[in-house]
Amino acid sequence: MPPANRTEFAILGLLAAGPKSGYDIKKEVEEKLSHFWSASYGHLYPVLESLRRRNLVERRREEQEGRPARYVYSLTEDGWRELRDWFARPAEYAKPRNELLLRVFFGELTEPATLVREIERFRSRSAANLELLRHVMRELEASRGERERYWLLTVDYGVRVMEALVAWCDDALRVLDA
Amino acid sequence: MPPANRTEFAILGLLAAGPKSGYDIKKEVEEKLSHFWSASYGHLYPVLESLRRRNLVERRREEQEGRPARYVYSLTEDGWRELRDWFARPAEYAKPRNELLLRVFFGELTEPATLVREIERFRSRSAANLELLRHVMRELEASRGERERYWLLTVDYGVRVMEALVAWCDDALRVLDA
DNA sequence: GTCGTCATGTAACGTGTTACATGATTTC
DNA sequence: GAAATCATGTAACACGTTACATGACGAC
Numbered sequence: 001m002p003p004a005n006r007t008e009f010a011i012l013g014l015l016a017a018g019p020k021s022g023y024d025i026k027k028e029v030e031e032k033l034s035h036f037w038s039a040s041y042g043h044l045y046p047v048l049e050s051l052r053r054r055n056l057v058e059r060r061r062e063e064q065e066g067r068p069a070r071y072v073y074s075l076t077e078d079g080w081r082e083l084r085d086w087f088a089r090p091a092e093y094a095k096p097r098n099e100l101l102l103r104v105f106f107g108e109l110t111e112p113a114t115l116v117r118e119i120e121r122f123r124s125r126s127a128a129n130l131e132l133l134r135h136v137m138r139e140l141e142a143s144r145g146e147r148e149r150y151w152l153l154t155v156d157y158g159v160r161v162m163e164a165l166v167a168w169c170d171d172a173l174r175v176l177d178a
Numbered sequence: 179m180p181p182a183n184r185t186e187f188a189i190l191g192l193l194a195a196g197p198k199s200g201y202d203i204k205k206e207v208e209e210k211l212s213h214f215w216s217a218s219y220g221h222l223y224p225v226l227e228s229l230r231r232r233n234l235v236e237r238r239r240e241e242q243e244g245r246p247a248r249y250v251y252s253l254t255e256d257g258w259r260e261l262r263d264w265f266a267r268p269a270e271y272a273k274p275r276n277e278l279l280l281r282v283f284f285g286e287l288t289e290p291a292t293l294v295r296e297i298e299r300f301r302s303r304s305a306a307n308l309e310l311l312r313h314v315m316r317e318l319e320a321s322r323g324e325r326e327r328y329w330l331l332t333v334d335y336g337v338r339v340m341e342a343l344v345a346w347c348d349d350a351l352r353v354l355d356a
Numbered sequence: 357g358t359c360g361t362c363a364t365g366t367a368a369c370g371t372g373t374t375a376c377a378t379g380a381t382t383t384c
Numbered sequence: 385g386a387a388a389t390c391a392t393g394t395a396a397c398a399c400g401t402t403a404c405a406t407g408a409c410g411a412c
Contacts, residue, residue, distance in 0.1 A: 013284035106191035107328035150285035
């Protein structure tokens with residue numbers, strides 16, 4: 001399996017909707033993709049630079065009034081082609097790595113109370129995520145655009161998974177109580 | 179957030195059940211943890227060596243008849259302590275990174291048929307996983323030991339998530355059909 | 357004057373993968 | 385004689401994070 005470089009495609013995908021700065025990209029990832037993706041500046045900027053060296057994006061300096069100047073990136077022809085090529089290749093599925101389940105699996109090595117606390121913590125996290133996602137869902141459903149259809153699908157994914165996780169927690173807590 | 183080193187705890191946890199070789203550990207990860215964890219030799223052996231340098235495990239050479247000799251690792255006192263300390267710390271939740279959802283989110287950039295193929299592929303993968311997990315579940319439920327209780331909980335987690343994923347796929351495919 | 361936001365980056369490090377390298381023994 | 389399984393490891397690299405570094409500007 002060749003290297004994936006998925007972060008590049010997150011960036012390319014966001015730039016497809018219009019020119020943006022690194023800062024903008026970070027914001028948009030946090031606002032829209034955070035339930036299934038993330039990006040740190042320490043990675044984002046070097047990747048952007050690498051895309052530029054390979055001529056997939058270009059940037060121009062933008063002086064602003066009342067704010068620091070910034071670099072605005074946009075897709076080149078090669079960048080669009082790279083995006084299309086990415087869609088043509090099948091997605092790679094990352095091997096899961098779940099520390100909570102690792103703890104649960106080795107549960108007999110600790111007191112049940114320790115595990116119970118851990119699962120309760122996970123449950124409250126998941127329930128909070130679920131509320132957030134449901135909120136986003138209602139908003140997207142209100143502003144029914146063509147563009148939002150795909151975003152909505154990803155939110156629905158999150159909602160379904162979070163519901164399953166909360167239900168599992170409740171069941172696991174019942175089992176550990178007995 | 180300090181570095182996690184979660185693989186160390188997978189190894190320590192497996193060794194808690196009895197001495198094992200690196201090869202054994204790899205096997206056991208594949209057999210029992212594969213739905214939420216993984217390990218490659220290229221990582222496993224160096225980590226084992228690092229644990230040994232830090233006196234968390236010790237090894238002895240075991241000559242075998244009819245098979246190559248091997249190194250069998252077991253927990254030291256320090257190793258047990260490290261395991262207990264790990265349980266005392268709260269789990270860290272990795273930020274999710276889902277390439278399929280990335281593709282779905284940027285879905286308007288490709289033809290619906292491309293996305294449909296991708297989701298169908300994901301669905302069949304998830305359904306196959308689900309069948310596998312249900313099979314394991316039935317086996318574990320038959321041999322109801324105290325030890326298997328925790329394993330069963332992790333399998334149940336997998337089953338619930340896979341069910342949610344299959345359901346999402348069906349719904350997403352319906353939406354994309356319209 | 358200090359806090360928040362806008363804005364861009366580098367350096368050091370950790371975690372993990374893939375490909376490579378080696379070799380014994382058993383089964384077909 | 386070939387393939388599968390048992391068994392251990394190294395080297396190069398990819399991906400990503402955290403901590404650090406810098407600085408402009410606006411609002412309070």
